[in-house]
Amino acid sequence: MKPTYFLSDLHLRSPDDDRTRRALRFLRARAGEAETVYLVGDVFDLWLGYRSAIFSAHFPVLRALADLVDAGTRVVLFPGNHDPDSGAFLREHLGITVAAEPYTTTLGGRTVWLEHGDVHDPRAPWRRVVNRLARHPLVHAMARAVHPDALWSAARLYGDVLRGAKGYHGLPPGLIERFLPARAAAGADVVIIGHYHRALSHLAHVAGRDVEFFVLGDWVEHHTYLRQDATGFHLLRDRGAAPPETLPRGDHPPPGAPA
Numbered sequence: 001m002k003p004t005y006f007l008s009d010l011h012l013r014s015p016d017d018d019r020t021r022r023a024l025r026f027l028r029a030r031a032g033e034a035e036t037v038y039l040v041g042d043v044f045d046l047w048l049g050y051r052s053a054i055f056s057a058h059f060p061v062l063r064a065l066a067d068l069v070d071a072g073t074r075v076v077l078f079p080g081n082h083d084p085d086s087g088a089f090l091r092e093h094l095g096i097t098v099a100a101e102p103y104t105t106t107l108g109g110r111t112v113w114l115e116h117g118d119v120h121d122p123r124a125p126w127r128r129v130v131n132r133l134a135r136h137p138l139v140h141a142m143a144r145a146v147h148p149d150a151l152w153s154a155a156r157l158y159g160d161v162l163r164g165a166k167g168y169h170g171l172p173p174g175l176i177e178r179f180l181p182a183r184a185a186a187g188a189d190v191v192i193i194g195h196y197h198r199a200l201s202h203l204a205h206v207a208g209r210d211v212e213f214f215v216l217g218d219w220v221e222h223h224t225y226l227r228q229d230a231t232g233f234h235l236l237r238d239r240g241a242a243p244p245e246t247l248p249r250g251d252h253p254p255p256g257a258p259a
Contacts, residue, residue: 004107005030006226008040008116008194009218011082013156015060023219026238027064031071040194040216041080041116046155048140049087053148062094069095078103080195081118081131082155085140107228110189117193117215120179121172171198171215171251180204184211190233192216192226199224199252201235221254 012020030037044058054062068075076097079086090096102115118131133139143151175196183191184206191213199217203210214235217224223238224247235252236244 001230002033002035003227003229004036004038005034006038006040006114006192006214006216006228007043007219008078008080008216009042009197009220010039011042011045011218011220012058012061013045014057019219020061022223022238022240024060024064025240026225027061027068031068031073034068034073036074036076037068038114038192039075039077040114040192041078041118042082042194043077043080044083046152047083047086048143048148048151049085049089050144050148051087054089055148055152057152065090065096066094076103078114078116078194079135080116081134084135085137085143104188107190108230108232111187112190112192113183113186113188114192117175117179117195120175121195171196171200175215176202176204176213180211180213181206184209190214194218197221197254199235199237199247199254201247201249202251203249217252217254222252224252 010019010023012023014020027037043061046055047058065075074097075095076099077086077090078099086098091098099114102113105112105114119128119135121128121131180191180202184204189209189211191211193214194216196215197218197220198215199222200213200215202213204213205211212233214226214233216226225236225238227234227236235247237247238244
């Protein structure tokens with residue numbers, strides 16, 4: 001049985017930064033080794049599906065994803081609030097499966113619910129409104145009317161402003177109190193999301209059964225991912241050439257952040 005991997009919030013933006021190089025090393029090592037790689041949103045700091053253009057800065061990761069598919073590893077990509085419109089290129093030219101909506105699959109005999117998680121953001125109503133607008137086809141059409149170079153520059157500036165003002169506030173409690181029970185009531189045994197830039201492994205007893213909940217962290221500070229194999233689901237932290245660190249149950253801030 002080949003393992004399955006889940007990553008989110010890589011926020012790739014430059015082929016020259018350490019984040020991209022580290023992510024590329026990880027993805028290339030999965031070629032042929034993994035059954036499936038799920039990319040659960042915000043893989044790119046900006047991706048918009050133009051009909052006849054791609055962002056050149058993303059060419060290295062596009063090539064790595066194509067190599068994964070060519071090696072027989074299935075790649076499933078979820079749009080996030082930073083890369084909400086995949087367009088046709090990823091499907092038609094790279095062979096990637098694009099999951100435009102929340103996605104249910106079965107792994108190890110368990111029902112797994114997957115989504116980026118941004119449209120349920122419990123921190124404030126305006127966040128949910130903005131994230132839903134980012135996914136609206138009319139907004140995508142208006143953005144595509146802008147030259148790719150201009151859109152790229154604007155998105156980089158917007159991302160820098162957000163990162164400078166974000167701070168670090170931990171995982172919203174509403175995810176455990178409301179989001180998880182709702183997914184469990186819909187039949188999920190394992191719930192996996194991204195978006196919140198906090199790594200979480202949580203076991204809840206819901207409606208008479210145990211349900212696992214994973215928030216994937218990111219590759220901006222955490223370098224975390226989820227692996228599923230014959231022994232179950234394991235939240236891990238990439239450590240480059242060293243073996244990965246297994247994270248226990250709990251809510252894990254990135255290294256150096258306040259708990």
